Structure formats: structure tokens, C-alpha cells
Amino acid sequence: MPPPALPFTKHPHYRRRLLIITTIAALLGIGLITRLAWLQIYEAPRYAFLAQGNRVRLIPIAPTRGLILDRNGRVLAENVPTYELTLIPDQVKNLKQTLMQLKPIVNLSPQDIEDFHRLEKTKRPFQAIPLKVDLTTRELARFAVNRQNFPGIDIHATLKRFYPPGTAAAEVVGYVGLISPADLRRLDPAQYGASSHVGITGVEWEYEKLLHGRVGYRKVEVNAEGRTVRVLQTRPPVPGETLYLTIDDRLQKIASRALGQYPGAVVAIQPGTGAVLCLVTSPSYNPNLFVNGISAKAYHRLITAPAHPLVNRAIHGQYAPGSTIKPFLGLAALEDGILRPQTKFYAGATFKLPNDSYIWRDWNPHQNGEVTLKQAIIQSIDTFFYQLAQRMGIKRMHTALARFGFGVSPGIDLPGARKGVNPSARWKMQILGKPWYEGDTINSGIGQGYTLVTPLQLASATAALAIQGLRYRPHVLAATINPKTGKRVPYRPIALPPIQLRSRSYWAYIIQAMHEVIESPYGTGHLLAKGLNFSMAGKTGTAQVTSTYRNDFAANSRVPFKLRNNALFIAFAPVKHPEIAVAVIVEHGGSGGRAAAPIARDIISAWLQQHPPVEKHVSHPH
Amino acid sequence: MFRTRIDRPLLIALLLLGLGGLVLLFSASGGNWQLVFRQGIRLSLGLILLFALAMTPPRYFRMASPALYLLALLLLVAVLIFGARGKGAERWINLGLFQFQPAELMKLALPLALAWYFHEHPGAPRWDEVLAATLIVALPAALIVVEPDLGTGILVIGAGAAVLFLSGIKPRYLFGFALLLAATLPLAWHFLHGYQRQRLLIFLDPQRDPLGAGYHIIQSKIAIGSGALFGQGFLKGSQAQLNFLPERTTDFIFSVFAEQFGLIGSLALLALYAFIIGRGFILAARAHTRYGRLAAAGIVSTFTLYVVVNVGMVIGVVPVVGVPLPLVSYGGTSIVTVLAGFGILMGIAAHRRLIDA
Numbered sequence: 015m016p017p018p019a020l021p022f023t024k025h026p027h028y029r030r031r032l033l034i035i036t037t038i039a040a041l042l043g044i045g046l047i048t049r050l051a052w053l054q055i056y057e058a059p060r061y062a063f064l065a066q067g068n069r070v071r072l073i074p075i076a077p078t079r080g081l082i083l084d085r086n087g088r089v090l091a092e093n094v095p096t097y098e099l100t101l102i103p104d105q106v107k108n109l110k111q112t113l114m115q116l117k118p119i120v121n122l123s124p125q126d127i128e129d130f131h132r133l134e135k136t137k138r139p140f141q142a143i144p145l146k147v148d149l150t151t152r153e154l155a156r157f158a159v160n161r162q163n164f165p166g167i168d169i170h171a172t173l174k175r176f177y178p179p180g181t182a183a184a185e186v187v188g189y190v191g192l193i194s195p196a197d198l199r200r201l202d203p204a205q206y207g208a209s210s211h212v213g214i215t216g217v218e219w220e221y222e223k224l225l226h227g228r229v230g231y232r233k234v235e236v237n238a239e240g241r242t243v244r245v246l247q248t249r250p251p252v253p254g255e256t257l258y259l260t261i262d263d264r265l266q267k268i269a270s271r272a273l274g275q276y277p278g279a280v281v282a283i284q285p286g287t288g289a290v291l292c293l294v295t296s297p298s299y300n301p302n303l304f305v306n307g308i309s310a311k312a313y314h315r316l317i318t319a320p321a322h323p324l325v326n327r328a329i330h331g332q333y334a335p336g337s338t339i340k341p342f343l344g345l346a347a348l349e350d351g352i353l354r355p356q357t358k359f360y361a362g363a364t365f366k367l368p369n370d371s372y373i374w375r376d377w378n379p380h381q382n383g384e385v386t387l388k389q390a391i392i393q394s395i396d397t398f399f400y401q402l403a404q405r406m407g408i409k410r411m412h413t414a415l416a417r418f419g420f421g422v423s424p425g426i427d428l429p430g431a432r433k434g435v436n437p438s439a440r441w442k443m444q445i446l447g448k449p450w451y452e453g454d455t456i457n458s459g460i461g462q463g464y465t466l467v468t469p470l471q472l473a474s475a476t477a478a479l480a481i482q483g484l485r486y487r488p489h490v491l492a493a494t495i496n497p498k499t500g501k502r503v504p505y506r507p508i509a510l511p512p513i514q515l516r517s518r519s520y521w522a523y524i525i526q527a528m529h530e531v532i533e534s535p536y537g538t539g540h541l542l543a544k545g546l547n548f549s550m551a552g553k554t555g556t557a558q559v560t561s562t563y564r565n566d567f568a569a570n571s572r573v574p575f576k577l578r579n580n581a582l583f584i585a586f587a588p589v590k591h592p593e594i595a596v597a598v599i600v601e602h603g604g605s606g607g608r609a610a611a612p613i614a615r616d617i618i619s620a621w622l623q624q625h626p627p628v629e630k631h632v633s634h635p636h
Numbered sequence: 637m638f639r640t641r642i643d644r645p646l647l648i649a650l651l652l653l654g655l656g657g658l659v660l661l662f663s664a665s666g667g668n669w670q671l672v673f674r675q676g677i678r679l680s681l682g683l684i685l686l687f688a689l690a691m692t693p694p695r696y697f698r699m700a701s702p703a704l705y706l707l708a709l710l711l712l713v714a715v716l717i718f719g720a721r722g723k724g725a726e727r728w729i730n731l732g733l734f735q736f737q738p739a740e741l742m743k744l745a746l747p748l749a750l751a752w753y754f755h756e757h758p759g760a761p762r763w764d765e766v767l768a769a770t771l772i773v774a775l776p777a778a779l780i781v782v783e784p785d786l787g788t789g790i791l792v793i794g795a796g797a798a799v800l801f802l803s804g805i806k807p808r809y810l811f812g813f814a815l816l817l818a819a820t821l822p823l824a825w826h827f828l829h830g831y832q833r834q835r836l837l838i839f840l841d842p843q844r845d846p847l848g849a850g851y852h853i854i855q856s857k858i859a860i861g862s863g864a865l866f867g868q869g870f871l872k873g874s875q876a877q878l879n880f881l882p883e884r885t886t887d888f889i890f891s892v893f894a895e896q897f898g899l900i901g902s903l904a905l906l907a908l909y910a911f912i913i914g915r916g917f918i919l920a921a922r923a924h925t926r927y928g929r930l931a932a933a934g935i936v937s938t939f940t941l942y943v944v945v946n947v948g949m950v951i952g953v954v955p956v957v958g959v960p961l962p963l964v965s966y967g968g969t970s971i972v973t974v975l976a977g978f979g980i981l982m983g984i985a986a987h988r989r990l991i992d993a
Contacts, residue, residue, distance in 0.1 A: 027804050035917075050860070053857060060861065061857065062862040068855075068874070
């Protein structure tokens with residue numbers, strides 16, 4: 015059969031148009047192929063890299079924080095296991111009911127549940143969310159027996175920082191706290207990827223780098239939901255260094271017990287190394303409260319306590335040194351030739367400047383007679399030092415005190431140390447905008463007026479005096495130990511510029527005077543001499559808090575507590591080969607000889623018992 | 637009789653694609669046998685339909701075309717009223733055993749209906765006939781777009797345009813259409829859903845929302861690009877196997893393939909499609925009747941658009957509009973209607989051969 019005549023007239027251009035459509039399709043196909051080739055050849059390396067980035071995740075592993083030990087290896091900060099209850103939403107069928115059932119078992123508070131719901135929103139359903147931290151052993155046990163009823167809920171062990179001495183070493187060790195957004199800005203995000211805590215103050219802050227260690231990583235393959243498919247590679251974290259401190263935990267306890275109710279501070283330093291043996295502030299606080307975030311109530315209590323327990327008085331508190339400044343000024347007067355060892359001044363009950371009506375009084379209203387510098391130190395005669403100051407002038411006094419580190423930052427390896435005030439005419443003009451008056455010089459002569467020192471500075475200066483001008487930067491770090499290799503790196507004491515005098519006999523003279531402060535029956539520290547089985551040199555101080563009550567008899571109950579004098583005492587022992595120098599400040603303690611000196615003696619005694627001195631009690635010829 | 641009615645090269649190519657699609661589906665679904673099995677059932681169903689339609693004389697198609705079109709239109713209205721919701725759109729009708737997408741049916745019914753119309757009105761279409769044809773296209777297209785299913789809507793319009801073009805429409809009408817399109821584009825933008833606009837914007841710059849609207853296309857390009865020349869190997873594509881690639885058994889199955897088999901594999905797959913399309917156009921060119929020509933060319937054009945839009949979409953040259961890769965993407969209605977279309981094509985071609993013989 016022949017093909018029928020095709021009605022092409024009724025269907026114009028069909029084949030041509032079909033060809034056009036086919037051509038368009040072919041062109042589109044070529045376009046697609048070009049694009050595919052571009053993606054799969056030219057851009058392939060980039061996309062291979064992106065695919066790898068999709069697939070592989072680095073999961074940081076937190077290093078274990080280094081331990082902090084005292085000089086004898088007693089633990090000051092450690093990591094203790096703590097148990098938290100975690101919940102994986104994916105595996106819990108009825109969340110509401112489960113939480114209700116858990117409530118009586120682990121004492122879930124509404125706050126816990128609220129925190130949980132907040133965290134729940136930020137995590138993926140297969141990730142464990144902490145439900146309650148710090149489970150007690152009782153809660154732990156109760157949950158353990160009911161465990162089979164709670165699929166998807168688990169006990170997760172983590173490490174928590176713990177400070178066994180509690181309040182006794184908080185001022186040195188400090189504490190760690192949860193990392194805040196502000197901390198994140200200064201910390202290396204790579205190193206802290208897995209860490210939850212960071213040092214906030216004290217050694218924990220100062221040696222954060224050593225204590226933290228180095229972060230480890232787990233390289234894992236993940237799927238699109240972020241669920242780990244398999245572990246590709248693991249690099250374990252490097253734990254932080256163990257820190258040995260120069261602090262003696264026992265001395266810390268003795269000092270804080272001795273201070274008792276009184277606000278105050280005690281600092282003991284080893285002359286010849288600058289090692290801080292004890293550094294105590296009172297009242298103190300329990301650093302364990304801060305570790306997992308302190309409650310608002312507890313924090314409010316600490317902040318509003320009248321004695322300011324969060325202030326580290328030992329390095330941050332600035333006090334008028336009172337008469338404890340006298341040995342240093344006396345030494346400077348000898349060196350500068352203001353007087354000689356035998357030079358006598360008349361010292362009465364009062365002192366007046368020419369052309370000035372103001373009367374400066376001695377603490378002893380019966381003071382009367384010609385005295386040498388030595389006697390003036392032993393009996394702490396103010397009217398002698400008024401004259402000494404008048405002759406020296408503030409410029410010389412400023413220079414001499416600066417050499418002992420007063421008014422200078424102590425450079426201790428603890429945060430928050432202040433530098434006190436070593437006044438001068440220029441200082442007064444700069445800070446107060448007023449000219450220096452001669453009366454200011456007279457006040458400075460007995461450690462009053464503008465002079466302010468921290469207990470640390472006082473102890474450090476005393477240590478320098480004890481070993482005739484050799485100075486070391488005070489420090490609390492004794493050694494670091496690598497927990498893996500056991501390698502011990504001792505801290506090397508840093509020598510500061512020594513104080514050199516024209517004659518070494520000046521040192522001996524002042525030290526002898528300070529020895530007699532205790533030994534001489536006229537000495538203001540004679541109270542300590544009884545039963546003392548080692549030689550000790552010291553100087554009392556009673557610093558005025560207000561001008562009204564400045565005398566040694568002010569420490570009685572008729573004076574309001576806040577207005578009572580601060581009691582100070584500096585000491586070192588043994589006199590010949592000093593092993594410990596101490597500064598004690600008891601706020602509103604009254605007389606230095608009575609309130610502060612016994613504390614210094616107890617500390618020195620405890621230290622020397624542990625480290626028996628070469629020389630026994632030797633009485634020095636007068 | 638059987639041998640003469642079935643176009644063997646086309647059938648072999650379709651079988652190759654269908655079976656290859658099942659293997660790919662196995663990989664893309666992460667070894668989900670159940671999914672592969674269900675798709676296999678649909679493939680078989682489609683093939684049975686293909687054979688049945690290939691046996692049918694084309695005049696029956698012609699006679700049934702208006703009815704099929706009306707049925708599809710009715711179903712489109714029904715889906716708007718009773719439709720099951722899937723990802724924010726009403727596209728399915730639940731038929732108990734499986735869900736049915738009327739829009740997919742319309743993709744087949746529309747070219748047939750247009751072919752029927754022009755068959756009834758021979759010669760170069762006059763302006764009133766062009767208007768009527770435009771209405772035949774616009775009505776279902778509008779229904780599909782408001783579902784909303786922009787991709788299928790565009791495909792339906794594209795298929796309609798192809799048939800209109802082949803009907804011998806005068807160039808000035810074509811020019812008029814182009815002008816009209818340019819004028820209505822801003823208006824169309826106004827009527828788009830928020831997510832549809834978002835998709836178009838994302839197409840221009842996927843990085844503007846890499847974890848949201850841009851995620852699909854970024855991950856798809858990563859999968860295809862990391863496949864490189866030779867691919868990562870069967871079942872070894874990290875993008876697909878670790879679930880980074882979304883919609884990987886349906887719209888983005890080409891990315892799975894390109895990741896595992898590389899450029900070489902992609903070219904082979906496209907060549908297979910090119911063969912099917914080329915063979916389809918050859919059969920269309922040989923058709924005798926006006927109905928047969930327009931229906932055949934319309935079916936092949938629709939199929940071509942499917943492939944171009946889907947592949948263009950996953951490689952980032954066409955906005956993500958939700959169009960499956962024909963015969964490979966998981967989804968029942970599409971595979972059955974596509975195979976039915978090729979059955980009709982074979983039927984039309986066979987008719988001519990029978991006349992020739």
C-alpha cells in the first residue's frame with residue numbers, strides 16, 4: 015500500500031520546527047555538560063576539600079588541670095571526681111514523666127529543670143545534656159538502684175576542682191570558675207575548646223598556662239546531623255603541670271587561726287630566696303564555693319560582709335606602717351650621716367617645729383631623756399624619730415625607703431599586689447595637688463601620714479634587712495613538675511639590686527637594736543622573750559586609724575572597734591642566720607607588741623621547729 | 637505484531653535507565669531494599685502500561701485525549717481541596733495503596749490534549765485558536781503553580797509551548813508571547829510564595845543562607861564536584877552516605893550518581909538520556925497524522941525539559957524548583973506517566989510503520 019498523501023499544507027513547518035527544538039535540546043545538553051566538566055574537573059579540588067570539611071570534625075578533649083601542692087607536697091588544689099546526671103533526649107520516650115519520676119530520687123529542683131530545658135535547645139537530640147551536677151553519694155546510690163527504669167539517663171563522671179584547705183590557702187591558691195564570655199575573648203579558643211573552667215585569681219590565675227595543659231583532639235567522621243560515625247584519629251591531651259608552692263600549709267593554718275576574728279594579714283618570707291612561706295589574710299573565704307558558680311546569695315554575703323573577706327589584705331591591703339618603719343629610717347640616717355651610732359638626741363614627751371604651733375606627742379607621755387638611735391628603736395621613741403625625720407628631710411627618706419621596695423610594685427607572682435605609697439613632695443603634688451609641708455615629713459618619721467605599705471612589702475623589706483641588704487623578688491612558685499615525664503623545673507629566685515651601705519656595721523647596729531626590742535626589758539616586744547628558745551629580732555608598730563586615740567593604751571574596750579589602732583609587728587629569726595622574716599598586721603588589734611607580735615612568734619617558732627636552725631639561742635653582747 | 641509495535645532501541649535504553657536507576661536508588665537510600673523494591677514495582681507497572689499503550693492504535697489516544705485532560709484537571713482541583721500535604725504543598729491524592737500526583741498526569745495529558753485540539757483544527761492556527769490553546773495550557777498550569785509546585789508548572793507550560801510552536805503558529809504570535817512573558821514576569825514574582833522567591837534568590841547566590849535555603853544546592857555542588865573525573869566509587873560518596881546531601885533519593889539523585897561515578901559516569905548517563913531523546917524525536921518526526929506528530933513531539937519535549945531542569949538544578953544553573961530526574965528519582969507517579977508517555981510514542985510510531993508495511 016503506498017503511503018497516503020501527507021497533508022503537509024495543513025501542518026506547515028513541522029519538520030523544520032522539530033529540528034529547531036532538537037537543536038535547542040542539544041545546545042542545552044552541551045551547556046549542562048560544560049557546567050558538569052567545570053564542576054568535576056576545574057573545581058573538583060575545592061569541592062573535595064569542602065566534602066572533607068563536611069565529613070571530618072575535630073572534637074577537643076580537655077586536659078586535666080595541674081595539681082597545686084604546698085612545699086611539703088600537701089594538696090592545695092586537686093581534681094576530684096564528681097558525678098552528674100545526663101539525659102539524652104533521643105532515648106527518652108516521655109520526657110515530662112521521666113523528669114517527674116526522677117524528682118524524688120535525685121532532688122531535682124525547678125531550677126535544675128529550667129536549666130535543662132535551656133540547654134536542651136542548644137544541643138542536638140542525641141547529645142547528653144546535664145540534668146543535675148554534683149550528685150551526692152546518697153543520690154548516686156538511689157539512682158543506681160532505679161537505673162533500669164530510666165533509659166537514656168546516665169551518670170557521667172567528670173573532674174571538679176577541689177581545694178582541701180578551704181579558707182586557709184584561698185588567698186594564695188585562688189580559685190577557678192566557669193569560663194565567662196569575657197574570658198573567652200582573652201583565651202585561645204583552640205586550647206579552651208573543651209575546657210569549662212579557668213583560673214580566676216591567685217596562683218590559679220597567675221599560672222593558668224602551666225596549669226591548664228594542652229588540649230587533645232579526637233578526629234571523627236560525622237554524618238549530616240553531627241553524629242559520630244567513627245573515630246579516625248586521637249591525639250590525647252597533655253595534662254597541666256603540677257605546681258609546688260613555697261607556701262607551707264601548716265603555717266597558713268597557724269596564722270589564720272592566730273588572727274582568729276581579727277581582720278588582718280600575715281606574710282612570712284624566706285630571706286635569701288624571696289620564697290613566701292605563708293601569706294594569710296583574714297577573714298578569708300571558701301574557694302570551693304566559686305568552682306561551679308557561686309550562688310547569688312552566697313556572693314552577696316561575701317560582698318557585703320563588713321570585713322571584706324574577698325580582699326586579699328596581704329598583698330592588696332595598704333596600711334600605715336607605724337613604728338615598723340623606724341629601723342629602715344634609722345639605717346638610712348646612719349648611712350646618710352645624719353647621726354652616728356653614739357649620737358644622742360634629747361627626746362621628751364612632745365615635739366614642736368619652729369614657727370609652728372602644732373604639738374607632736376610621743377606615745378609615752380612620760381618620755382624624758384637623752385637617747386641613742388638604738389634606744390629609740392628598742393623603746394620606739396617617737397620624739398626621737400620626729401627629730402631624725404626633720405634632719406633627714408622627705409627626699410632622703412623617700413630614696414632610702416624606695417631601696418627597700420616601699421612604694422614599688424613587689425613583682426610577686428600573684429595578681430592584685432599593690433605598691434603602697436612612699437610619699438615625696440612630687441608625689442603629693444601629683445596626686446593631691448598640694449605642696450609638701452614639713453609637718454608631713456615629721457608624720458612620715460613614725461610611719462604615719464601618707465606612708466602606706468602592704469604586709470607583703472613589709473615582710474619583704476624585713477627579709478632584706480635581716481640579711482644585710484640582699485633582696486629577692488618575693489614568689490610563691492617553688493617548682494613545676496611535668497606529670498608525664500616527672501621532670502622537675504625549680505623556680506630560680508630572682509635577685510633584686512642589693513642595698514649596699516658605707517659600713518656593714520650599720521646593719522649590725524640596727525639588727526642588734528631589733529634583737530633588743532625583744533631581749534631588753536625596756537623593749538616594746540619584750541613580752542615575747544619569755545620562754546623563747548631561739549634568737550629573734552623584731553619591731554612593733556601601732557598605727558593610728560584616727561588621730562584621737564593614738565597611744566598604746568588605746569586598745570581597750572571603751573574605744574569603738576573601728577577606731578582602734580592597727581597592731582603591727584615585723585620580725586626575723588634566727589638573728590645570726592635568718593631563715594624567716596615575718597610581717598603581721600592585726601586591724602584594730604591595738605598594741606603591736608601585744609596583738610601582732612605573738613602571732614609572728616608562733617609562726618617563726620613553728621617554722622624553726624621544722625627546720626632547726628644551726629645556731630641555738632645565743633645572747634648577743636649589748 | 638509485538639515486534640513491530642515496540643521500538644527496540646528505545647525500549648532497551650529505557651530499561652537500562654530504569655534498572656540503573658534502581659541500583660542508584662539502592663546507593664542513595666543507604667541500602668534501603670524496601671525502597672528499591674517499591675520503585676521496582678512501579679517500574680514494572682510502568683513497563684506493563686508502556687507495552688499496553690504501544691499495542692493500542694493511536695486513534696484511541698486521540699479520542700481519549702480530551703477526557704484524560706479533563707480528568708487530570710478535575711484531579712488537580714480535587715488535590716487542592718482534599719490533597720495530602722507534603723512539605724507545605726498539596727500535591728498528592730492518597731489512593732490508599734499509593735499516593736498519586738495529578739500534576740504528573742497532567743504533564744502527559746496536556747500535550748495529548750493540545751495535539752487533539754490542533755488535530756481538530758488543521759492548518760496554521762488562527763488567533764482564536766491560539767487563544768484557546770493558550771487557555772488549555774494556562775488552566776492546569778495555574779492550578780499546579782498554586783499547589784504550589786512551580787517546577788511542574790513550568791514543565792507543563794514548556795511542553796505546551798513546544799506543541800504550540802510545532803503546530804505552525806505564526807512568528808508574530810511567538811513574538812507576542814515573548815512580549816507577554818516579559819511583561820508578566822514582575823507580576824508573577826508578586827504572586828510567588830515566600831519560599832519560592834527565596835529559592836530564586838538563593839539560586840543567584842546560594843551563600844546568602846548556607847544552612848537554610850542555600851543548603852541543598854551547596855551540598856549538591858560539593859557532592860558533584862568532589863566526584864571529580866572518576867568518582868569516589870559505588871556506595872562510597874561521603875556526601876550521600878553521611879546524609880549531607882538532602883533529597884538524595886528524589887530530586888538530587890543525580891548528585892549521588894555524579895559523586896560516585898564522576899564526570900565519566902555523568903557523561904554516560906547524559907548520553908543515555910540523549911539517546912532516548914534523540915530516538916524520541918526521530919519517532920516524532922516520522923509520525924503521519926497531525927495528532928501523532930504533535931503528541932509525540934510534546935511527550936519527548938516534556939521528557940527533555942525534565943532532564944534539563946533537574947540536572948541544571950542540581951549543578952546550580954537552574955533554580956531549585958523540585959523536578960525529579962525521570963525514570964531514576966524515587967517516586968511512583970512520575971515513573972509510570974513517563975513510561976506511559978513512551979508507550980504512546982511507540983504506539984504512534986508503530987501506526988506509521990504499519991501503514992508503511
